[in-house]
Amino acid sequence: MSTGPRSRVVMVVPTYDEVDNLRWIVGRLHAAQPEVDVLVVDDNSPDGTGDLADELAAADPRVSVLHRTAKGGLGAAYRAGFARALAAGYEVIGEMDADGSHQPEQLHRLLAALDDPAAPADLVIGSRWVPGGSVVNWPRRREALSRGGNLYVRVLLGVSVRDATAGFRLFRRSALETIDLDSVRSAGYVFQTDLVVRMLRAGLVVREVPIEFVERVRGDSKMSGSVALESLKRITAWGLTERREQAARLLRRDRSTTRARTTTGDPS
Structure with a gap:
C-alpha cells in the first residue's frame, strides 16, 4: 500500500x-478523489478480476490487492479488508461496490460529513432513503423490498438509521477498533446492518x-432472494434476542426497586 500523505483514506x-x-x-474514483487509496479484496474470481487488480496495483501505488482463496461472502471480504487497512495505518476506511452503483463522484459528501x-x-453512510437520496433504474418491487427491509430493521432493532443496509460508507479507524472486528461473525450482506447496530450500541455517532x-449496467448482481432471506432471518433473530434482553433488564430493575423499597420501608 502507499504511504505518506495519501495513506489517510482507503476505500475497500x-x-x-x-x-x-x-x-x-x-x-473514476481517482479522477474524483486522487488522494484516496484503493484496496481490492478479490475472492478468487474465475473471470480474471484478481489478475486485473494486480495489474492495476503494479501500475499505481494507490492501489493494492488482497487475494482470498474462495468466495466467502461480502461481510467476510470486508472484515479481511478492514483488518488489512487497519494494519496499514489508515485513519479513514471506506467501503464501496465495484459495479458503479456507488458513484465515486459523490464520495466528497461522505468525506465532508465525517470531518x-x-x-x-x-460512521457516515451514503443513504438512498433520506431526503435527497434516490435510486436509478430500480424496479418498484426492489425499491419496496429495500425500503421495507430497512423499516423492519428500524422497528425490530430500535435504530434510527434509514438505510442500515447501504454499502457506501466511511468509518473512522477508532470506530472500527471500538466495536472489535474480530467479534463480528456476519459473513453476508447482513454485515452492513450488523456494523450499524454495533456502532450505535457503542455510543458512536x-x-x-x-x-x-x-443500478449496475455491466455484470450480474450478487444480491439474490436467498441472500435477502438469510439477512432477514439474521435480523429477526437479533431483534428477538434484543427484546428478550430488554424484558430481562426491566424485570431485574423492577425486582431491585421492590427490594430497595422493602428495605427502606417505603410504601410507595
Missing part, C-alpha cells in the same frame, strides 16, 4: 467476477448523507 472494494467494471470504477467540525461522525444509487 470487494470483488467477485467484476473484470468488466474494476478498471472503470478505480479510474464536519460542528459535528464529526464516526452515525450520520447519513443522501446519494444517488445507480
Whole structure:
C-alpha cells in the first residue's frame, strides 16, 4: 500500500467476477478523489478480476490487492479488508461496490460529513432513503423490498438509521477498533446492518448523507432472494434476542426497586 500523505483514506472494494467494471470504477474514483487509496479484496474470481487488480496495483501505488482463496461472502471480504487497512495505518476506511452503483463522484459528501467540525461522525453512510437520496433504474418491487427491509430493521432493532443496509460508507479507524472486528461473525450482506447496530450500541455517532444509487449496467448482481432471506432471518433473530434482553433488564430493575423499597420501608 502507499504511504505518506495519501495513506489517510482507503476505500475497500470487494470483488467477485467484476473484470468488466474494476478498471472503470478505480479510474473514476481517482479522477474524483486522487488522494484516496484503493484496496481490492478479490475472492478468487474465475473471470480474471484478481489478475486485473494486480495489474492495476503494479501500475499505481494507490492501489493494492488482497487475494482470498474462495468466495466467502461480502461481510467476510470486508472484515479481511478492514483488518488489512487497519494494519496499514489508515485513519479513514471506506467501503464501496465495484459495479458503479456507488458513484465515486459523490464520495466528497461522505468525506465532508465525517470531518464536519460542528459535528464529526464516526460512521457516515451514503443513504438512498433520506431526503435527497434516490435510486436509478430500480424496479418498484426492489425499491419496496429495500425500503421495507430497512423499516423492519428500524422497528425490530430500535435504530434510527434509514438505510442500515447501504454499502457506501466511511468509518473512522477508532470506530472500527471500538466495536472489535474480530467479534463480528456476519459473513453476508447482513454485515452492513450488523456494523450499524454495533456502532450505535457503542455510543458512536452515525450520520447519513443522501446519494444517488445507480443500478449496475455491466455484470450480474450478487444480491439474490436467498441472500435477502438469510439477512432477514439474521435480523429477526437479533431483534428477538434484543427484546428478550430488554424484558430481562426491566424485570431485574423492577425486582431491585421492590427490594430497595422493602428495605427502606417505603410504601410507595
